[in-house]
Each structure stands twice: as structure tokens, then as C-alpha cells.
Amino acid sequence: MSDWLRLRVPFMYDLLDHLKHYQAPKNLNFWYFFGALSLLVLGNQLLTGIWLLMYYTPTAADAMASIEFMMREVNFGWLFRYLHAAGASFFFVVVYLHMYRALLYGSYKAPREILWLSGCVMLLLLMAEAYTGYVLPWGQMSYWAARVITSLFKTIPVIGEPLVLLIQGDYEVSEVTLHRFFSFHVVLFPLIILGFVFFHTLCLHAVGSNNPDGIEIKDNLDAQGKPKDGVSFHPFYTVKDVMGVGIFLFIFLSVVFLAPRGWGLVLEPENFEIANPMVTPLHIKPSWYLAPYYAILRAVPDKSLGAIAMFASLLMFFLLPWLDRSPVRSMRYKGPLSRITLGLFTVSFLGLLIVGCLPATYWATFSARIFAILYFSFFFLMPIYSYYDWHKVPPSRLTI
Amino acid sequence: MSEVDLKKRRLLQSAGAWGVLGIVGAAVPFLQSLNPSRVTRLKGMPVEVDVSNMSEGQQKTVMWRGKPVWIIKRSKEMLASLDVLQGNLRDPGSESSSQPSYAQNQYRSVDPNYLVLLGVCTHLGCAPTYRPEKGAIDSEWQGGFFCSCHGSKFDLAGRVFDGVPAPTNLEVPPYHFKDGALVIGEEGE
């Protein structure tokens, strides 16, 4: 049987063999859970999304009613809604930690630039996916988020206005916009994301995993040509990853079952009120996972410059492989300058996240400016401090 | 086998069992949610029809669980026609057809005056038409139901004729009479 199949679908066997024998460094720590967990959450979003689609109606009159219907009348409808909503938030938690791992261990550096870039593209896609999904319940925040974000594009010179018309399909965000965002959210973006996930994994398996020491395990091969410091992915990391999945599910499902609105972070109170184009909610704020960039937008006292700063804050990630001029990858062997700047970056990102969720008071704007400056300095000054920073010589073998 | 291997195997087995249990458990809500929602189930509740003012030969159609249910008030003459046909029917005694036990008789009904049928052809689900006029379909026609999709014919008790594609008699839904009204979709006491 297996020969019969092997002859007909050899690539399936190659794939399985590859996964089984993929040599991973022996010293991967919990930071390496988050890639597999991203896949898990992606699966959760796809599956629960398909189930939500069975009842969701993308019209201005029925969108919210169809969701509330599902949550009350359909068997376990509430479960799918909450899994999907909390899943979106957890997706960002997991992906941000996944990226932070790369910052810690220099995973974006050569030869993993394309791997990193494909990740950056996925981050943008994920934001687009989350944003279009957020519009679908057609609550107050859905509607006003759609208006605020689409009008951002108006700041682009010359093509701004026609572009916004093109996106909205109407003179103002309306049911027409809802329909197309629906189409983007359930078909277009998921398809592209899946494509990139595939590409991302291919890249990873081509260049191999980095590790907390930031040294190449391929530099130390045994007589058979296997890395001395490598172990085959299966069973060693499959067991570990399944353990990680268990821990993650425990936390995730605790929120889903016990606090599914996530203290207003997963489902904002304002969005339980149906969209009303006549009345803006008192305090418009984005979802927490977009708040850092939104805070940067607000921190700049000029409309176009604010929009540019916001997009730039995201584009910074793309440049990282070429900004870092340190001879070593991992923070373990980088010097104090790199450590301090990463620490400040962490503070500024979290600071922007919090400030972005608060009303734009004097102090909020003031601190957003400080954090924004820190945020950008981390990137702009990196060629300098990473080059001149002290560093230790990494060991030639992994520290376990 | 070494002690470590034994331990490993025991743990693998429990992890596997636990994993399978988890996946089966997780599948339950996904499958459950595909079943009719509470609203659908409520909509599928029995329907009450007032039949007291129906004239002889009249047909009334009501919807029950998304399907048409016919109520026909049969005249003496119509009932008499049912005796004549026995020979040409595929299942005159309704042995291989689907109906509640109280409708498995020549008239296929509780009260011979009222015929209650599911208006769904037992061939491929088209909706047959009620043709009470004698000779309407062919010269022998005593009145009955004709399905224009593939030409199935049924008599005035919904019994299928021989030589047509439909295999069995038209279905009778559960029903009973309550205080003079007809209740469709529920067995009587």
C-alpha cells in the first residue's frame, strides 16, 4: 500500500520525511512555541469562521441581528462567536511574541531576511484581516473604525480621494463597503495569508531555525553530515509543541469560557450598539492590537504627516535585517547598547499600546510623542548602536 | 524493554487517548451546531388548521417543516372511487409506504372525509398537482394526484399506480383532530 502510494504521490512522502527529519537546534526555548501557535490560531479562525458564515448576514440591517441570533438560537453559536473574536486578539498576542523572539535572537538577520519579510507581510495582512472582520458586526465601532481608517487614505496626495471612493464603493462608508469588506475578510485575505504561511514555512525549512544562541548549527556537522547540535523535529519538537498547544489552549479557553468579552479588549462595549452614521461614539479607539500605530497617528499634529508616521512605524519592521549591523545575532551576546535600546523599544511599544486605547488628553498625547520618538529611534539609530556596541564572542556549540 | 521505554510508551498511550478524547469532544459542538437552531425547531412545531368550513372536494395547503401538507375534504363519490381501483395500484394496502399506523387503511386517514398528505412526490420530490376531475389525465382517471415531473400518478388516497416511476404511496404526516381542529405534526393521545 505504501509503495503504491509512494509511486503516485511521492511529494507527500518527501514532505513527511522532511518534516520528520527536519533538524532543529537542541536549545529552542518557549519563544519558539509561537510559530506553531500562530498556525493553531489561524486554524481556529478558519474553522470557526466557516461556522459563523453559516448564519452571518452581511447587510446593514441584519449583520448584528444575525450574530446575536447565532449566539442565542444556534446550538453552541456563542462558542464559535467567542472563539473567533478572542481568537483574533490571541492571534496578535501570539504573532507579536513570535516577532519579539526574532528581535531577541536576531532571527531576521542573514540568511533569514526573506523569512522575516514574509512574516512582515503577514503582519500587514493579518491587520487587514482583523480590521475587515471588525467591521462585520456593524456596530458603532465597526462603522466608525471603517470611516476613520478609510479616510486615512484621503491624505495620500492626488490619488487619495479616488482611492477612497474605490475602497468604499460609495460616497461614504455604507452597506456597499460592508459587502466588500465581507468578501475580503472571508475569501481574499485568508487565501493570501494561507499562501504566505506556506511560503514562510518553505523559507524556514530552507534556511533552518535560528536559536537562542544565534549560531548556525549547520557549521558543526557529524560524520553523516547531520548537525551535531540538531535533533529531528519529530518526535522531540512535536512533543514540545503539543505541550505548548495544551498550555495555550488552557489560557485561551479560560478567556473564551469565563470572560469572553476580554474585559472590553476582545469585544468593545461600544460595539454592542448598532451602527449609527449620525452619532459618533464619545471615544473612538482601535482594537488594542492596532493601538500602538494609532497612537503614533495621533501623536503627530499634522494629518498627512501623522498618516505617514503611522505607515512608517509598520514599514520599519521590513528594514530591520539591514539596520542591524551587529556581528552577532542573539541578544545573549550583544552588548549593553543593544539591550537598553531593545528594552526602551519594548517599553515604548507597550506604552503606545496603552496610550492608543486612552482618550487623547494632554498627557496621553504628550506621552505618545515620547514613546513614538523612542519607537523610531530604536530603528533609525540601530545602524549606529548595533555597529559600535560591545559584544561577546558566541560559543561555537549551543549552550543547553 | 527498558524502564524508560515502558514509561515513554505508557505516557504516549495516555497522551494519545487524551488527545483523541479531546478531538472528539471538540467535534461535538461543531456537529451540534449544524442541527436545526432553536428557532427552526420552534418553527417545526405542529400546525393547527381549521377544517370545519371546507367544502367537498376542496384542497387546502399548509406548510409544515418546509413541506406542503395537503388537506382534502373528500366527497362520498370520491371515497367510492377508491374501491374501484385496487387492481391497478402498486401498494394498495400501504404495506411498503410510510404513514402513521392510524392511516394505514384503505382511505389512508383517520376520518375518511379528510385526507392529509405530504405534497411531496415519493419519486424525486416534485410537488404533484391535485386533479379531482374524472378523465383529466387519461380516460380511466377517477381523480387523484399527478406529478408532471416524471408522470407519477396517485389516487385520491395518495396511493401510487402501477407502472409509474414513484415507488411508494404519498406520505402521510402525523396528525390528529383536537376540538374539531386538525393538528399536523403531532400524534394524538
Add this chain to the structure above:
Amino acid sequence: MILLLLIGCFFSVAQPILDAPDFSYQKEAQIKAGAKAFAQSCFSCHSMNYMRTDALTLAAGIKSENAMAWPKDSWMGHPPPDLSLVTAYRGVDYVYSYLRGYYLDAEVEGGYENIVMPGTQMPNPFSLMQGDQVLLTQDIAHKRLFEVLDLKTKGTMTPQEFEDYVTSIVAYLVYASDPSEADRYAYAPWVLGFLAIFVLIMIRLDLVYWAEIHEQHDHEKN
């Protein structure tokens, strides 16, 4: 109402501290009583549309088809909203304090003002039951409601009866905004317990597998 709230927030920054309802331990009975109270005091104006087939709701006589359908421009453009989700977007404490926050004010039409939502369109639904409250001081910022409101004339209910009555309504509203709560809490221990055991098994399995690698590594070192 939102508009008025908006104006209210700009002009009277002074907000009292909201009270939190003290839900009883017999939640289900309280919710049931709340549904009845809702039918009696609120349903004449407010719909409860998302609760269309809920047994408890129907038993109290709250049926979507019997709900008032207000024209858009009635009530000066602020017709009574549907309340199925009101505690979700306003907050539980807000609704609870709002319902208990009416006081006599001869200057407003209808004779009652509300301390939580000044200028509210909703006439005091409880004036007979609760009696009339008066405002003791204009300085309400960061004060508790009982510090600034005083019951002047008695109503048909004792203060405790009225308290129970309003609390039950809020309990029902909270239930209506997410009827899945009881189900969720019932499943949670099973789901989480199951996962906890799974994690324990996996941790042990992981240790057993990785002991091998660590042994090998130590061996290489020496």
C-alpha cells in the same frame, strides 16, 4: 439619548460614582423575577428583540411581535432603544445607577431629572413604587448616590423591595445580553480540567523524551 449623553458629558463633567448591583445567589430565580418586572415596567416602551425564543422571556409575556415599534422621529428623535444588549454597551453599573437615579426637579418636563443621565428622555418609570427622591447638593462629582439623593416621599414599595425589584431587572438585562453565561460556566471546569490533565501528561512526556537528548549532550561534553 446618546447625543444628550454627549452634551451631558461636555457640560457637566461632574459624574457621581456608579453603584454596583448586588446580585443574589439564586441567580435563576432573580432573573425570572427580573423578566416579570421588565414586562411590567419597561416592555411598554422598550423591545427585547434578540430574546425572541427564550423560554424565560416568553413566559414573562415579552414577545417581539408585541413590542412597541416607535417611529424614528418620535421622542424628539430618540425613541426608546431595544434593550437586549444595553448592559453590554452601557455597562451594568451604569444601567443600575441610572434606574435608581431619578429625583424631583420642577424645571424639567415630566418633573424628574436623572443624576446619571441628565436630560434623559425616559420618564421615571418607578415614581409610584420608589417614591420621590430629591437632590441634596449640586456637588455630585465623585460622590456615592446615597450621599446626594434622599427619599422624600414613600412609594408603594419599601426601599428594600424596590432595591430587589431594580436589581432583578438589571439581572435580567445582564442575562439577556449574554444568555450563554450559565452554559459557559458549566462547561468551563470540564474543558479546563481536561486541558490541565493533558498538559500534565505532555509535560511528563516532554521530560522523558528530552532526558535522552540531555544525557547525550552531557556525554559528549565529558
